[in-house]
Amino acid sequence: MDRESQWPTALAPPGPPPQADLAALYREHRVGLVRLAVLLVGDLETAEDVVQDVFARLHGRRRPPDLTLAYLRTCVLNGSRSVLRRRAVMLRRTQRVTDLADSAETAVLIGESRRQVLLALARLPRRQREALVLRYYLDLADSEIALVMGVGQSTVRSTTARALARLLRELGEDA
Amino acid sequence: MSTIEDRLRDAMAARARTVPDDGLDHALPAPRGTRTRGLAIAAAALAVVGTIVGVARLAEPSANRRDVGVAAASASGGAASSGMVDVSVFLCTDSSPFKSCRGGEVTAWEKENISRALRARRDVKTVTFEDRRTAFENYRRSETNPRLLKATRAEDMPESFRLKLVPGADPLAVAMAASGLPGVSSVVDEGCLRDNQNRPEEVQRQCDFLVR
Numbered sequence: 001m002d003r004e005s006q007w008p009t010a011l012a013p014p015g016p017p018p019q020a021d022l023a024a025l026y027r028e029h030r031v032g033l034v035r036l037a038v039l040l041v042g043d044l045e046t047a048e049d050v051v052q053d054v055f056a057r058l059h060g061r062r063r064p065p066d067l068t069l070a071y072l073r074t075c076v077l078n079g080s081r082s083v084l085r086r087r088a089v090m091l092r093r094t095q096r097v098t099d100l101a102d103s104a105e106t107a108v109l110i111g112e113s114r115r116q117v118l119l120a121l122a123r124l125p126r127r128q129r130e131a132l133v134l135r136y137y138l139d140l141a142d143s144e145i146a147l148v149m150g151v152g153q154s155t156v157r158s159t160t161a162r163a164l165a166r167l168l169r170e171l172g173e174d175a
Numbered sequence: 176m177s178t179i180e181d182r183l184r185d186a187m188a189a190r191a192r193t194v195p196d197d198g199l200d201h202a203l204p205a206p207r208g209t210r211t212r213g214l215a216i217a218a219a220a221l222a223v224v225g226t227i228v229g230v231a232r233l234a235e236p237s238a239n240r241r242d243v244g245v246a247a248a249s250a251s252g253g254a255a256s257s258g259m260v261d262v263s264v265f266l267c268t269d270s271s272p273f274k275s276c277r278g279g280e281v282t283a284w285e286k287e288n289i290s291r292a293l294r295a296r297r298d299v300k301t302v303t304f305e306d307r308r309t310a311f312e313n314y315r316r317s318e319t320n321p322r323l324l325k326a327t328r329a330e331d332m333p334e335s336f337r338l339k340l341v342p343g344a345d346p347l348a349v350a351m352a353a354s355g356l357p358g359v360s361s362v363v364d365e366g367c368l369r370d371n372q373n374r375p376e377e378v379q380r381q382c383d384f385l386v387r
Binding site for chain 1: 179180182183184185186187188189190191193194196201203204205321322
């Protein structure tokens with residue numbers, strides 16, 4: 001199930017040259033990737049860890065010949081999944097997600113209505129959440145989402161539709 | 176009311192904006208697998224706290240349900256058998272980030288001297304030496320951060336003397352005296368830490384005596 005090794009390099013959009021400087025990529029994309037991760041995992045500290053970890057793994061042999069932003073995003077998705085899985089194991093018997101794993105400060109900054117949306121997002125199944133974040137935060141096209149998530153385009157469309165329907169249901173209740 | 180899609184866009188953008196772009200030149204993370212000195216030191220420093228909190232959690236049945244898993248995981252062995260420690264005296268390792276440890280790792284002579292000084296005190300009931308292996312096992316039971324666990328080895332753990340005091344003794348006096356001995360990196364008032372275990376870190380920090 002190692003998606004990184006199956007990465008279809010032929011499909012990857014043109015990116016930096018093969019010998020792209022990892023440090024330059026890190027400088028350029030760190031904040032953007034942390035923001036992506038924060039929407040997936042819910043808190044800044046974990047999001048930063050996920051991105052650090054992605055780059056720490058990219059040294060040396062395991063790096064694909066052309067390191068693209070799409071590839072980095074896939075890595076962030078994978079890293080966030082591992083974190084959420086570990087967290088789920090820890091919390092499974094104790095509690096359901098009832099709040100953002102987040103500081104009170106951030107909550108105030110964001111406002112109640114948005115917080116409700118983010119909360120509902122956090123409660124979605126993993127793939128649905130990923131599809132929504134890639135579509136509505138990064139504004140990626142179906143083909144790009146399919147590439148980053150490693151699924152077919154039709155799956156992206158159906159997943160997104162189901163996710164939206166479910167969000168609407170959840171948010172409709174307390175409206 | 177806007178559509179669900181607009182609400183999503185807006186909420187996500189707002190959340191993303193809370194992640195600051197500090198404009199700093201962040202260093203590229205080191206390759207995985209090669210241990211960085213910094214992480215090891217951080218892990219060892221945290222390990223000290225981890226051990227203590229582990230003991231504290233065991234000592235009192237926790238009201239916080241989330242702690243139960245951790246406490247249960249460390250329910251046997253060193254942490255449990257060490258019982259209620261009143262004061263912990265940590266010794267310098269060659270990577271201790273404390274001022275008093277500039278001379279490097281505690282020497283055999285210093286260790287002997289510390290042990291003798293502690294045992295000579297009337298207000299100290301028992302003195303137990305905790306070696307690195309024991310400290311490491313306790314730490315492994317209580318630490319839940321997999322990255323720290325991976326980065327930490329037994330050699331990173333500090334040795335320590337665990338003290339129990341006679342009833343009515345003042346842990347502060349013992350801690351102050353111990354913190355003045357050569358080879359001591361820090362001293363922790365465990366009773367203070369137990370009392371404040373659910374308080375913020377800044378409060379808990381008042382329970383340790385860094386040697387200055």
